[in-house]
Amino acid sequence: MIRDFILHESLSDLLKTLSGFGEVHGPVLSDDGVMTFGPIRAAENLQLNYSRTLLPPKKYLLPPRETVLSFAPDKGYLPPDSAIPMIVLFGLHPCDLQGIAYLDTVFLGDRDDPLYRARRNALTLIGLSCEPDDYCFCGDFSSAGMHGFDLFMRRSEEGFLLTDGTPKGKAILDSLTPHLAESDSGPAARRECNIAETIRQASIRGETFEESPLWDDFAERCLSCGACSLCCPTCYCFDLREYGALDGETAIRLREWDNCLFRTHGEVAGGFNFRKSRQERFHYRYQHKYLGFGPTRGMVSCVGCGRCRQVCPVRIDLLELFKKGSDDKLS
Amino acid sequence: MTSFRDTTSVPLLATICNLQELSGDTTLYRLCLETDAGEPFSFTPGQFVQLSVPLGGEAPISLAGPPRHDNSFELCVRRVGHVTDMLHRHLSGNRVGIRGPFGNGFPLSEWSGRNILLLAGGLGIAPLRSLLYTLLMRRKEFGEITLMYGAREPAAILFKEDLAELSSRRDMHLFVTVDFAAEEYPGGLTCNTGMLPTLLKGVNFTTADTVAAVCGPPALYRCVIEELHALGIPSERIFLSLERRMKCGTGLCCHCAVGDLFCCTDGPVFRHSDLKEIRGSL
Numbered sequence: 001m002i003r004d005f006i007l008h009e010s011l012s013d014l015l016k017t018l019s020g021f022g023e024v025h026g027p028v029l030s031d032d033g034v035m036t037f038g039p040i041r042a043a044e045n046l047q048l049n050y051s052r053t054l055l056p057p058k059k060y061l062l063p064p065r066e067t068v069l070s071f072a073p074d075k076g077y078l079p080p081d082s083a084i085p086m087i088v089l090f091g092l093h094p095c096d097l098q099g100i101a102y103l104d105t106v107f108l109g110d111r112d113d114p115l116y117r118a119r120r121n122a123l124t125l126i127g128l129s130c131e132p133d134d135y136c137f138c139g140d141f142s143s144a145g146m147h148g149f150d151l152f153m154r155r156s157e158e159g160f161l162l163t164d165g166t167p168k169g170k171a172i173l174d175s176l177t178p179h180l181a182e183s184d185s186g187p188a189a190r191r192e193c194n195i196a197e198t199i200r201q202a203s204i205r206g207e208t209f210e211e212s213p214l215w216d217d218f219a220e221r222c223l224s225c226g227a228c229s230l231c232c233p234t235c236y237c238f239d240l241r242e243y244g245a246l247d248g249e250t251a252i253r254l255r256e257w258d259n260c261l262f263r264t265h266g267e268v269a270g271g272f273n274f275r276k277s278r279q280e281r282f283h284y285r286y287q288h289k290y291l292g293f294g295p296t297r298g299m300v301s302c303v304g305c306g307r308c309r310q311v312c313p314v315r316i317d318l319l320e321l322f323k324k325g326s327d328d329k330l331s
Numbered sequence: 332m333t334s335f336r337d338t339t340s341v342p343l344l345a346t347i348c349n350l351q352e353l354s355g356d357t358t359l360y361r362l363c364l365e366t367d368a369g370e371p372f373s374f375t376p377g378q379f380v381q382l383s384v385p386l387g388g389e390a391p392i393s394l395a396g397p398p399r400h401d402n403s404f405e406l407c408v409r410r411v412g413h414v415t416d417m418l419h420r421h422l423s424g425n426r427v428g429i430r431g432p433f434g435n436g437f438p439l440s441e442w443s444g445r446n447i448l449l450l451a452g453g454l455g456i457a458p459l460r461s462l463l464y465t466l467l468m469r470r471k472e473f474g475e476i477t478l479m480y481g482a483r484e485p486a487a488i489l490f491k492e493d494l495a496e497l498s499s500r501r502d503m504h505l506f507v508t509v510d511f512a513a514e515e516y517p518g519g520l521t522c523n524t525g526m527l528p529t530l531l532k533g534v535n536f537t538t539a540d541t542v543a544a545v546c547g548p549p550a551l552y553r554c555v556i557e558e559l560h561a562l563g564i565p566s567e568r569i570f571l572s573l574e575r576r577m578k579c580g581t582g583l584c585c586h587c588a589v590g591d592l593f594c595c596t597d598g599p600v601f602r603h604s605d606l607k608e609i610r611g612s613l
Contacts, residue, residue: 069341071385076344077428111581114340210610237585240578244386251386258584265586268576269390269412272549280611284588293588294596 004173005183007159012043013179015090021124021172022086025060027053040090048091048155051133052305056233057089057096061103061119062257068115068240069253077253079114088124092149095138095305097127099233101148102301106236109295115255124168127152128160135306137195137319196304198322203290203300208283209321219279221314226259228308228316229285234301237265260285286318339581342383342428348403350423353489357409357454358419359395364402364429372404375436376462377544377572377600381580382406383428387417391577391595393546394432395457397464407457407489433580434599437462437544437570439469445542446474448564450555452481452527452547456489458572459546467503475537476503481527481547483510488522506530527551531558538562544600546572552613556603566604573599573612 006014018024023039027050030036035053037060040046069077092100107116127149132138150169153160161183164170173180209215229235239258244251258265266275266284275281292299309317349361364372374394382392390412396405410419418427447466451459459478466476478497482488488507498505508523508530523530527547543564545555552571559569575587577595587594589601590609606612 071428073385073426076426077342077383079341106583111583113583114337236583238578239584239586240389242383242386242388248386253388258578258586260585266576268574269409269415272574274575274611283610287591288585288588291591293585293591294582294593297591 003177003180003182004162005159005181006162006179007181010179014176015040015043017172017176018088018090022088024088024090026090037089052307055231056099056307057092058099058103058233058236060087060089060123061116062236064257066115066255067252068255071251073249084118084122086122088126090126091128092125093128093130095136095303096233097125097149098303100125102234103236104148106296125149129154135310136304137193137306138304195319195322199290199300199302202322206291212321212324214321214324215279215282218282218316219277221316222278223314224261224263224278225313226261227311229259229261231307231311233303233305338430342430344426345429347421347423347425347427354487357407357489360406360408361403362406362427362429366402370402371400372402373398374432376465377436377458378432378434379599380429380431384414384417385428387414390414391580393458394461396461397468409454431580433595437600442542443472444474445540446537447476448541448543449478450527450543450545452551453483455546456480459544460490462544470502477536478503479506479527479530481508485509485512504536506534528554528558531555531562538564542568542570544570549613566607567602569603570600571603571606573601
């Protein structure tokens with residue numbers, strides 16, 4: 001028997017231990033009633049039964065607006081030197097862990113992004129098992145073991161079974177020892193999801209659903225509000241914008257979330273637009289999400305969290321493409 | 332200022348050493364990079380830089396001259412948006428920022444021994460000017476060299492002095508055409524009236540073992556490809572330099588994807604055979 005189990009009543013001990021590794025953030029209800037990742041002031045504020053937050057944890061790695069350069073006439077352009085706070089992200093569902101793993105491959109791959117790396121190094125990831133609802137479809141993504149978590153918590157009736165995934169996770173487990181109990185729970189039940197497999201197969205054969213009538217249907221309804229991409233854990237398109245200061249001499253350059261559903265996304269100087277119609281913009285989004293661009297070619301970046309299906313004000317659901325294209329039914 | 336800075340993410344300062352107005356809205360800038368060692372700025376024709384105009388922002392601009400042996404290079408910029416509008420208010424001696432060079436450029440080594448046809452429409456002359464002068468500097472390596480350049484109207488013809496000089500060279504062919512010629516054409520050059528595809532139809536030149544390098548507005552690509560095929564130049568030997576709004580230049584920001592390729596890292600020079608199946612590429 002190994003001591004790798006934490007009882008519900010020891011949760012505040014766990015949080016206290018974790019606070020030694022950084023400020024603990026997790027799912028909490030904001031003042032305006034939105035489920036969000038935010039600082040956990042006390043264990044009772046934690047929403048451990050949450051289904052999903054409105055914004056995914058990507059905001060910790062790619063803030064909506066982030067200074068990437070500052071300009072002064074005597075210094076030229078310089079990168080920021082501000083310290084990045086250490087943060088422990090507590091209660092990440094497997095889909096969100098998978099989202100972070102995808103962003104890691106993009107920003108820590110062959111084009112290593114120093115700002116992303118600094119923020120990523122300052123994060124400790126604590127995963128939490130979940131119960132699927134009507135919107136999500138992650139399938140076997142949810143069986144812990146394949147993601148970049150430091151520590152994963154599998155929930156059972158009495159508490160949580162802990163698994164470490166990194167040396168940092170091991171260090172956390174070690175310092176938790178006095179609060180741990182013995183467990184006898186078996187392996188996690190495997191979760192089946194047909195649509196996740198259907199998506200994978202469609203991606204492998206490079207499916208573009210060129211003939212599907214759904215594109216017209218989507219384009220007709222879409223408001224180009226961009227909510228689907230804002231709340232997507234793996235959407236990372238960004239714009240670079242420079243803002244001059246009132247002194248007329250200095251400036252900061254920000255990296256800001258951009259959105260492929262916006263009209264300006266495909267525009268070039270002089271006003272010509274390579275993705276003028278909403279339909280073209282949907283194709284672009286589909287291509288990026290399910291087939292991949294450049295080094296992520298062949299990678300499905302949809303993690304099945306269900307956020308886009310839930311937030312779309314006109315109920316557009318890209319999954320319909322896959323449902324039409326196969327005999328599989330949404331589970 | 333160190334010369335070891337990461338020039339893909341942090342702009343290096345450059346001084347405007349010289350500027351020359353080429354038309355009402357287009358100016359040629361010579362920029363000198365401020366590096367400690369003053370090492371040459373090396374690049375391949377067809378590559379681009381991200382030009383920062385302080386307080387304005389950044390825009391991707393093609394290199395317009397051949398690589399030189401010093402730390403300077405040329406950019407041909409049309410006043411057409413926020414950043415370029417601010418640039419056009421700058422004077423000689425002012426400073427801008429430069430990231431790059433980015434992209435693949437034209438595969439010159441692959442063209443060795445071949446005839447080369449350059450087709451430029453409008454501002455598309457900028458990267459092809461870089462290419463042409465590089466080819467001419469290495470003249471012996473290539474077969475026939477032909478430049479066909481189409482502009483909207485006589486006043487919009489860029490690099491008139493260069494063209495006048497090139498027209499007298501015996502080691503290349505030059506054809507210039509304008510879409511409309513309402514006014515008297517400024518002397519020194521023979522110039523046709525009509526679009527580039529029409530010009531292509533009417534000109535006799537060797538097309539066997541010829542590669543074509545094309546740069547111009549999207550409409551140019553659509554109508555010129557067919558003519559090139561008719562002349563016997565296959566898609567594999569047609570190289571197009573595409574325009575997209577690259578924001579990062581390093582394949583991260585995802586604004587410039589063409590199919591599953593990035594214009595900034597896989598391009599901006601693409602073989603037509605790699606593009607023809609991609610919806611929305613041209």
